Amino acid sequence: MLDALMQAFAGILTFGTLLPLLLGVVVGIVIGVLPGLGGVVGFSLLLPFVFNLEPSAAIAMLIGLAAVVPTSDTFPSVLMGIPGSSGSQATIMDGYPLARKGQGARALGAAFTASLMGGLIGALVLTAAIPIARPLILMFGSPELLMLAILGLTMVGILSAGNALRGVLAGIVGLMIGTIGAAPSDPEYRFTFDILYLYDGVPLIVVALGLFAIPEIVDLLASGRAIAPEKGGANMGQLMRGIREGFAHWRLVLRCSGIGVIIGAIPGLGGSVVDWISYSQAKATIPNNHFGEGDIRGVIAPESSNNAKEGGALLPTLLFGIPGSGSMAVLLGGMTLLGIQPGPSMVTTDLPITLTAIWSLAIANILGVVICIALAGVIARLCFVPFPMLAPAILLVVVFGAYQATRSWGDWVALVLLGILGWLMKRYGWSRPAILVGFVLAPITEQYFFISMSRYGLEWMLRPGVVIVGVLILALLVSGFLLSRKEKKGVA
Amino acid sequence: MFSERAVSIALTAVVGIVLLAMAWGAQDFLRYSRHFPFTFGLIGAVLAAVIIFRDLVVARPPVPDEPVGDAASEGGHSPLQVFAWFALYFGLVPVLGFPLATGVFTVAFLRVVAGAGWILAIVYAAAAMGFIFFMGSMLNMEWPTGFVSRAIMSRMG
Structure with missing residues (x-):
C-alpha cells in the first residue's frame, strides 16, 4: 500500500497531471466565490476537457475543483454574509460579525487554516478507511440516516438559544417550506398551487440567498456605511493572527473534521448540513463562547468540517459508485466517461486511480489555501468600501446565483419573497439558520422516516446505530442546556 | 404608528395562520404525504399561539415597545x-x-x-x-x- 501511495505521489508530480490539477483548483476557487455556483456547475464546466486527458490527470482536475470550492466559498460568507455554497452557510454566523468589526482578514485566515487542516484530515481518513470503509458504510440504513437527520434538527434548539420557542417555530417554518413540491412517499405534489416552478420545491440556494443576502443588503444600504465601519487593524497582521488561531484550535479542527468525514461518507445526508452540525455541536460544548457575535471558533468549526467532508464523500463514490451529493454524481459521470468503473475494483486493479484521487485532494487543498490566503488581504479590503458602491455588484451576484438554480423567473420571485421574510425575521429576532436547517432536513427526515416505518415498523428504534445516535443527541442537548444554565448563572 | 412589539406579534400571528392553513390543506393529500406537513403545521400553529400568549400576557415583550421606524440612518436609506x-x-x-x-x-x-x-x-x-x-x-x-x-x-x- 505504501509503495503504491508513493508511486501515485510521483505520478501526480508530473507536469501532465499537476497542470490539470491547478486548472481544477483555479476554476474551483472562482466557482466557490460566486454564490449559487456549486461543484455541480464547476464539474459541468470541466467535463468537456476531460476527454483528451489521461485518466489520472482528469481525476486530478476534477478532484482539484471539488476540494477547493469549500475553501473559497468562505470569501462571500465572511465578507458579505452571503453563503458562497451550501457548505458555508454556518460560516456566516461568526465570520460576518467579525468582518463587520473590521476583522474580516482574521476570520479568513482562521477559516483557510481550518479548511486546510480539514481537507488534509479528510484525505488522510480516506486513505486509512479504504480497506475498512465498506462494512462501516453499509451499517447506515434508513433508520440511522433518520436519526442523523433528527440530530440535525435538534441543532435548531441550540442555534436559537436565548429565544428557543421562536427558534423552534422558525425550524418548523423551514420544515414546511421543505415540504413544498413532490412528496417522497406518494405521487403527490404538495402546496404547489399549480405553479410549475414549485413542483421541484424551492431550491436551497434561493432560500439561503433570500434569507441571508437580501436582508444584509437592505440593512447595509439602510445604514449607508461600509460592511466594516471601522478598521480592526492591518489586514496582513489580522490574516496572520487568524492563521495562528486556526492552528491553536487544532482540537476543535480535529473534532469537526471527524464529523465532516463521517457525514460526508454517508450517502443521502448531503453536505448542506455538515457545517450546521459542526457549528452547533461546537456551540453546545465550548464553554464561555460568544458564538453568533464574532467568535473565531464559530468560523473554524464549520470550515474544517466542510473541507473534510469531501474526503468522506469520495468513499461511497469510489467504493460503491454511490454519489453522496450532486457534485459527486457529476464526478461519477466523469469517471464513467473516462472508462473508470467505481466499485470494489477501486481498491484492487484501479488502486492507482484511487490513490491519485487522494493525493489530488491533499495537494489541491494546499494549493487552494495558498491562493486564497494570497488573495485574502486584498479582497478583505472590500469591507471598508462604502456599501452603496458595492451594492450593485453584490446584488448582481445574488440575482445571478439565484437564477442559476432553475433559470426561471420563479427563482427571482422566490428570492424577493424570501428576502422580505428574512429581513422581517432578522429585524424581529427570529433565527434564520433554524429555518435553513429545517428546510434542508425536511425531505431527508420525511423520506427516511417513511422508509424506516415501512421496512421495520417501530423496531427501527432498537437498532444499535439508532440507539448510539440517540444517545449522542441526548448528550448534546443536555450539554447545551447545562452550558447555557452555567452561563446564565455566571451572568447573574 | 404600530409599535415594534405589535409588528412582532403580528408577524408571529401571520406565520401561525399560514402554518395552520398548510396543516388544513395537508389533509387533502394522499395517505403518506399527509402526516409530515399536517403534524408539523399543527405543532407550529400551536407554538405560534403559545408565543403570542406569552408575549401578550406572561413575559416581557420580545422586542422594545417602540414605534416602527422607517427613517433611514444618517447617510443611508430606509x-x-x-x-x-x-x-x-x-x-x-x-x-x-x-x-x-x-x-x-x-x-x-x-x-x-x-x-x-x-x-x-x-x-x-x-x-x-x-x-x-x-x-x-x-x-x-x-x-x-x-x-x-x-x-x-x-x-x-
Whole structure:
C-alpha cells in the first residue's frame, strides 16, 4: 500500500497531471466565490476537457475543483454574509460579525487554516478507511440516516438559544417550506398551487440567498456605511493572527473534521448540513463562547468540517459508485466517461486511480489555501468600501446565483419573497439558520422516516446505530442546556 | 404608528395562520404525504399561539415597545426605499432584458444612491454587463429578454 501511495505521489508530480490539477483548483476557487455556483456547475464546466486527458490527470482536475470550492466559498460568507455554497452557510454566523468589526482578514485566515487542516484530515481518513470503509458504510440504513437527520434538527434548539420557542417555530417554518413540491412517499405534489416552478420545491440556494443576502443588503444600504465601519487593524497582521488561531484550535479542527468525514461518507445526508452540525455541536460544548457575535471558533468549526467532508464523500463514490451529493454524481459521470468503473475494483486493479484521487485532494487543498490566503488581504479590503458602491455588484451576484438554480423567473420571485421574510425575521429576532436547517432536513427526515416505518415498523428504534445516535443527541442537548444554565448563572 | 412589539406579534400571528392553513390543506393529500406537513403545521400553529400568549400576557415583550421606524440612518436609506430599488431592478428586466436592465439599474443606482460620477457609473455598468455575457456564454445560459431587446433583435433580423 505504501509503495503504491508513493508511486501515485510521483505520478501526480508530473507536469501532465499537476497542470490539470491547478486548472481544477483555479476554476474551483472562482466557482466557490460566486454564490449559487456549486461543484455541480464547476464539474459541468470541466467535463468537456476531460476527454483528451489521461485518466489520472482528469481525476486530478476534477478532484482539484471539488476540494477547493469549500475553501473559497468562505470569501462571500465572511465578507458579505452571503453563503458562497451550501457548505458555508454556518460560516456566516461568526465570520460576518467579525468582518463587520473590521476583522474580516482574521476570520479568513482562521477559516483557510481550518479548511486546510480539514481537507488534509479528510484525505488522510480516506486513505486509512479504504480497506475498512465498506462494512462501516453499509451499517447506515434508513433508520440511522433518520436519526442523523433528527440530530440535525435538534441543532435548531441550540442555534436559537436565548429565544428557543421562536427558534423552534422558525425550524418548523423551514420544515414546511421543505415540504413544498413532490412528496417522497406518494405521487403527490404538495402546496404547489399549480405553479410549475414549485413542483421541484424551492431550491436551497434561493432560500439561503433570500434569507441571508437580501436582508444584509437592505440593512447595509439602510445604514449607508461600509460592511466594516471601522478598521480592526492591518489586514496582513489580522490574516496572520487568524492563521495562528486556526492552528491553536487544532482540537476543535480535529473534532469537526471527524464529523465532516463521517457525514460526508454517508450517502443521502448531503453536505448542506455538515457545517450546521459542526457549528452547533461546537456551540453546545465550548464553554464561555460568544458564538453568533464574532467568535473565531464559530468560523473554524464549520470550515474544517466542510473541507473534510469531501474526503468522506469520495468513499461511497469510489467504493460503491454511490454519489453522496450532486457534485459527486457529476464526478461519477466523469469517471464513467473516462472508462473508470467505481466499485470494489477501486481498491484492487484501479488502486492507482484511487490513490491519485487522494493525493489530488491533499495537494489541491494546499494549493487552494495558498491562493486564497494570497488573495485574502486584498479582497478583505472590500469591507471598508462604502456599501452603496458595492451594492450593485453584490446584488448582481445574488440575482445571478439565484437564477442559476432553475433559470426561471420563479427563482427571482422566490428570492424577493424570501428576502422580505428574512429581513422581517432578522429585524424581529427570529433565527434564520433554524429555518435553513429545517428546510434542508425536511425531505431527508420525511423520506427516511417513511422508509424506516415501512421496512421495520417501530423496531427501527432498537437498532444499535439508532440507539448510539440517540444517545449522542441526548448528550448534546443536555450539554447545551447545562452550558447555557452555567452561563446564565455566571451572568447573574 | 404600530409599535415594534405589535409588528412582532403580528408577524408571529401571520406565520401561525399560514402554518395552520398548510396543516388544513395537508389533509387533502394522499395517505403518506399527509402526516409530515399536517403534524408539523399543527405543532407550529400551536407554538405560534403559545408565543403570542406569552408575549401578550406572561413575559416581557420580545422586542422594545417602540414605534416602527422607517427613517433611514444618517447617510443611508430606509428599508422601503431599498426594496423600491429592488422593485425597479426587477421591473426593468421584462422591459429591457436582464443584461440591459442591469446596466441601466447600475448607472441609476450609482448616480443617485452612491453619488458616483458618470464615468465610474458607466464603466461599472459595462463591467456588470460584461460579467453577465461572460457567465452566460460559459454556462450556456439564456437570460430573460425584455420587449425592447426583443424588438432590437427582430429589427436586426
